[in-house]
Amino acid sequence: MELVKLTIDGKEVQVPAGITVLEAAERAGIHIPRLCHDPDLTPVGACRLCVVEIEGMRNLPASCVTVVSEGMVVRTATPAVIEARQTILELLIANHPLDCLTCEKLGDCQLAEYCYRYGVTQSPFIGGEKHNYELEESNPFIIRDLNKCILCGRCIRACAEITCKDIIDFSYRGFNTKVTPFGDTPLIESDCVYCGNCVSVCPTGALTEKQMRGRGRRWEYKRVRTTCPFCGTGCNFD
Numbered sequence: 280m281e282l283v284k285l286t287i288d289g290k291e292v293q294v295p296a297g298i299t300v301l302e303a304a305e306r307a308g309i310h311i312p313r314l315c316h317d318p319d320l321t322p323v324g325a326c327r328l329c330v331v332e333i334e335g336m337r338n339l340p341a342s343c344v345t346v347v348s349e350g351m352v353v354r355t356a357t358p359a360v361i362e363a364r365q366t367i368l369e370l371l372i373a374n375h376p377l378d379c380l381t382c383e384k385l386g387d388c389q390l391a392e393y394c395y396r397y398g399v400t401q402s403p404f405i406g407g408e409k410h411n412y413e414l415e416e417s418n419p420f421i422i423r424d425l426n427k428c429i430l431c432g433r434c435i436r437a438c439a440e441i442t443c444k445d446i447i448d449f450s451y452r453g454f455n456t457k458v459t460p461f462g463d464t465p466l467i468e469s470d471c472v473y474c475g476n477c478v479s480v481c482p483t484g485a486l487t488e489k490q491m492r493g494r495g496r497r498w499e500y501k502r503v504r505t506t507c508p509f510c511g512t513g514c515n516f517d
């Protein structure tokens with residue numbers, strides 16, 4: 280296996296060629312924040328929260344889609360990196376309900392967690408237009424609150440890459456962009472099989488399990504391995 284040597288935050292590491300800077304940092308015990316990244320899904324570099332400084336590069340590249348190279352010098356927490364992450368978080372919460380106290384995802388929300396870590400308590404961008412989508416709870420299993428969606432696309436990739444269903448995708452453009460089944464129908468009118476993969480990868484309270492509502496927090500439940508009954512292949516999920 281070809282190996283590559285690089286330096287991350289002053290630590291020299293040797294990792295397999297072809298992996299990303301985010302994965303290399305992980306191996307070195309350095310956590311780089313991420314919202315759109317999930318190790319089981321194709322990286323897309325959408326949220327930019329994982330930006331880092333790399334010597335010789337003028338911009339701050341997204342570490343989840345930047346492949347390591349020999350001699351690379353990476354810094355994951357410089358003032359410029361921290362400021363960029365704070366600005367991204369401020370932009371995200373500018374159009375977010377901020378009803379954290381009653382949110383089903385309280386204590387398990389990655390957006391809230393990173394706001395806490397980066398000291399983002401409010402947004403200078405509040406005051407613009409905000410989404411006001413109706414809560415979708417017409418199906419028996421999944422509650423969709425698109426006001427809390429940060430368009431990371433994890434649910435879309437989970438549906439396509441793990442469940443192999445391709446039920447949902449981005450619809451519309453710009454501020455009106457949202458994740459919907461084909462034709463912008465409610466889930467109950469789509470071919471959704473309610474496998475829950477989209478819910479399990481959602482980093483915010485946009486997708487939650489209806490049957491868990493008000494019954495306890497995610498960490499109070501035991502995760503078990505289950506077999507998807509739908510297409511007959513018998514894929515296992517946690």
Ligand code: FES
Pocket residue numbers: 312313314315316323324325326327328329330341342343344
């Ligand atoms: Fe890298 Fe979102 S985690 S761009």
